[in-house]
Amino acid sequence: MKSFEHYLSEGTKPGKNLHMEHIEEEILNHGVAGGRGAINFLRSIRDMLAGHSKSKVDISVKWDGAPAIFAGTDPEDGKFFVGTKGVFNVTPKLVKTTKDLDQFHAGLRPKLKLALKYFSKLGIPEGVVLQGDMMYTKDELETKVIEGVKYLIFQPNTIVYAIPLDSNFAKRIMKTQIGIVWHTTYSGGPKLADMTASFGANVKPLKRSASIWFDNAEYRDLSGKVTLTEKETARLTAHLSKAGKIFQKMNSRQLDKFLHIQNTLGGAVGSSFKTFTNSKIRTGEQVLDPRAHTRAYAKYFEAWWKEKAIGKVKSPKAKAQKTKLMKEHLRVILRTQKTLHQVVEFQGHIIAAKDLIVHKLNSGAQTTKLFVRTADGYKVTNPEGFVAIDRIKGNAIKLVDRLEFSHLNFTVVKSWDK
Numbered sequence: 001m002k003s004f005e006h007y008l009s010e011g012t013k014p015g016k017n018l019h020m021e022h023i024e025e026e027i028l029n030h031g032v033a034g035g036r037g038a039i040n041f042l043r044s045i046r047d048m049l050a051g052h053s054k055s056k057v058d059i060s061v062k063w064d065g066a067p068a069i070f071a072g073t074d075p076e077d078g079k080f081f082v083g084t085k086g087v088f089n090v091t092p093k094l095v096k097t098t099k100d101l102d103q104f105h106a107g108l109r110p111k112l113k114l115a116l117k118y119f120s121k122l123g124i125p126e127g128v129v130l131q132g133d134m135m136y137t138k139d140e141l142e143t144k145v146i147e148g149v150k151y152l153i154f155q156p157n158t159i160v161y162a163i164p165l166d167s168n169f170a171k172r173i174m175k176t177q178i179g180i181v182w183h184t185t186y187s188g189g190p191k192l193a194d195m196t197a198s199f200g201a202n203v204k205p206l207k208r209s210a211s212i213w214f215d216n217a218e219y220r221d222l223s224g225k226v227t228l229t230e231k232e233t234a235r236l237t238a239h240l241s242k243a244g245k246i247f248q249k250m251n252s253r254q255l256d257k258f259l260h261i262q263n264t265l266g267g268a269v270g271s272s273f274k275t276f277t278n279s280k281i282r283t284g285e286q287v288l289d290p291r292a293h294t295r296a297y298a299k300y301f302e303a304w305w306k307e308k309a310i311g312k313v314k315s316p317k318a319k320a321q322k323t324k325l326m327k328e329h330l331r332v333i334l335r336t337q338k339t340l341h342q343v344v345e346f347q348g349h350i351i352a353a354k355d356l357i358v359h360k361l362n363s364g365a366q367t368t369k370l371f372v373r374t375a376d377g378y379k380v381t382n383p384e385g386f387v388a389i390d391r392i393k394g395n396a397i398k399l400v401d402r403l404e405f406s407h408l409n410f411t412v413v414k415s416w417d418k
Helices: 004-010 023-049 098-103 109-119 168-174 230-249 252-263 266-271 273-282 290-310 316-335 337-362 402-411
Strands: 057-062 068-073 080-083 129-137 142-146 149-154 159-164 178-187 196-199 212-216 369-374 377-380 385-390 396-399
Touching: 023 057, 023 230, 023 252, 023 273, 023 337, 023 385, 023 396, 068 109, 068 178, 080 109, 098 109, 109 129, 109 178, 149 168, 159 168, 230 337, 252 273, 252 316, 252 337, 266 273, 266 290, 273 290, 290 316, 290 337, 316 337, 337 385, 337 396
Parallel strands: 178 212
Antiparallel strands: 057 385, 068 080, 068 129, 129 178, 142 149, 149 159, 159 369, 178 196, 369 377, 385 396
16 A cells, blocks of 8 residues: 555655645545554654654745745746746746736736746746745735734735834835745756656745845744643644544545545535535534534535536436436445544544644744734734645645634635725
């Protein structure tokens, strides 16, 4: 059986850091190997934060920027370019001159034009492409009084980043034209599509400019106190131990059968277990009863197919085919209820352990004050989350309080809603 580490590293060869998974979903992504890997990854982070071992894990902060920007030299012709995620298309969408902006929608062109102008001055080494999240352009900077304090603010996506207006940091930002946080490095070739991603970005060699604010996403303990106490370590260990006990009892064959049907849903991915669970998260609903959750999924699956698969086709033959397929899938879902509710129990303890880690990291992570914009004004929030990177193998996984941030992502006022 392939290891968890194998699956994670597979996602970066050739590397496109376009999507990372939540650690609690690895058991659904890769079965037994994913479950074992999730436990081991969290143990490594626990040991690092408790000071029990030398760090094998690097932590980076997830900045809530948009859009994703790539910049560097095209290995095929050595010319500098910027772009979005289309840089890895079979026919790459690259901006090397202002004429190339026409292939992008009108709302994106001004940002890419500024990126082309200013990021070309950074001196990104030849053969290297950096990926980052754009945080602001000068026209997006605002001043705002929040809770009696004057701030310089920018809101690239969900989170409002606020810097005290009288600080040196704010004065520096106000002089710039554009801001970005780099988080991934690509190298190799001979084409962009062949390049391999490595998490992290070394920004020290880049040239500083008064027109650009940039940083990498490396986690810095600004409080100097991000160390787990004995009590916190014990709580975290208890959740990992419970997750391990549940994991040992799982029927791996049943889990494989369930995951097989999930992986063959194709266009019916809306009926998947992950989609069903994510719909709960988006409404801020916590899964407290694993058995009830898995029973509800079976009903959700059947209702989804009857409405959106069977109900959307007209011919009797097509309806019969889809009905037969629905019943085959549903039979497996019902037969694997015990294993599936164990998966949900397992995920619950992984989430609890992860949230303890995220809470601890939050206490030392903020370089700026963070808010979300609501109908009732501004509300203090935490960073979007963190990325844990295995320093030895280069694997990475998301650590996000999904109940808080995913819910906010669907409910707060975004910058384009103002």
